[in-house]
Amino acid sequence: MTAFNDESGSGDALRRTLGVNRRRFLSTCTAVAAGAVAAPVLGASPALAQDRDRGHGHGHDHGHGRGHVLVPPGKRGIILYTVRDATARDPLASDLPSGFREVFKQLARHGYRQVEFAGYNQHANAPGGASLESVAGARLLRSWLDDYGLRAQGNHGFIPPSWPLTTADLDTFKKHLEIANILGMDHMGTGGDPTGSSYRADWDVAAEKWNALGKVARREGIKLYTHNHDAAYGFLLDGGPLDAQGRPTRSSGIRKLEYFLKVTDPKLVWLEMDIFWAHVAQYKFHTYTAHDGSTREKVFDPAGLVARHNKRYPLFHAKDGVVSTTNGMGYDMVPFGTGVIDYTTFFSRVGERNYHNPMVEDDNSPSATDPAQSLREAKISYDNLAALRSKKH
Helix, strand or coil: CCCCCCCCCCCCHHHHCCCCCHHHHHHHHHHHHHHHCCCCCCCCCCCCCCHHHCCCCCCCCCCCCCCCEECCHHHHHHHHHHHHHHCCCCCCCCCCCCCHHHHHHHHHHHHCEEEECCEEECCCCCCCCCCCCCCHHHHHHHHHHCCCCCCCEEECCCCCCCCCHHHHHHHHHHHHHHHHHCCCCCEECEEEEECCCHHHHHHHHHHHHHHHHHHHHHHHCCCEEECCCCCHHCCCEEEEEECCCCCCCECCCCCCHHHHHEEEEEECCEEEEEEHHHHHHHHHHHEEECCCEEEEECCCHHHHHHHHCCHHEEEEEEEEEEEHHHHHHHHEEEEECCCCCHHHHHHHHHHCCCEEEECCCCCCCCCCCCCCCHHHHHHHHHHHHHEEEECCC
């Protein structure tokens, strides 16, 4: 299978690079070869109740000879986009949790200790009204977070579209930094890539802009981060013959966000790896045309990249998938711990478990026919995140 070859030709080395265990690796390869979608591989069973999690706050499990807790209780988070139908629900038309306050309460009951915002809007009939994107709204949100023992740890919010920055964009950006500080965030970011381009010159401009924004954020005590989809881990076009517009057509083999890491200031710009989309990039972007015109293979290793730049990745999106051979991405998204992405290996390899902040995400959790689904699946995802243990030595 060309898509899963590595340069050494070693199957063991390959499965380590892909971050899946032998059973999952073999079943994944078999499914792809046969053109069939693999059945979900369930994660570790939800073994710990919330109170027991509190009792193991130092990340050790003393029963059954199991390894260390890979995600400490205080680091277990969720991006609110996963439950966006609940925050947007009309509390006057449903007995289910509705709006930020009730959703915070339910997530805290599930065991979560951190949330990442995806904007500050909710249903107009919820306490506080439709928009809480203001100083007063942030104070209200902070009071609810405190009530339920939750901490805000990021937001996919406003990044100025202008460059050079307009006065209006800079003022709006500063307002969002003020909101972030009221909410108690260490980090503020965006859900999009720094640029949609594949050309090095455009990434140089993006780096200049993000270094400038990062400097503004740093003065306010906030770490600015960008979030990836699969395209940002595709190969940068940085050499070879030029096209009719004078743009390069071939690659040195460096990936776009790898280049971004090199040309941004590590004291000003951070990244949030979406682990699902990084694995989609691994599936899609495994060969490139070198400057000399040859086709070369280079399999992406998401955990390896994080391990080499650990402090640049304070946040993750912990999102799972089952194998798909029909959607062009290699995976279909499923609740955390019910797919084939080997998070035990990933979190073990990147380490720094008291530094990283994994945010559970499933874009597909909201359901048009099952209004309780997203919060129910948030509980499943929490239990599977809490159950992750390093392998016994």
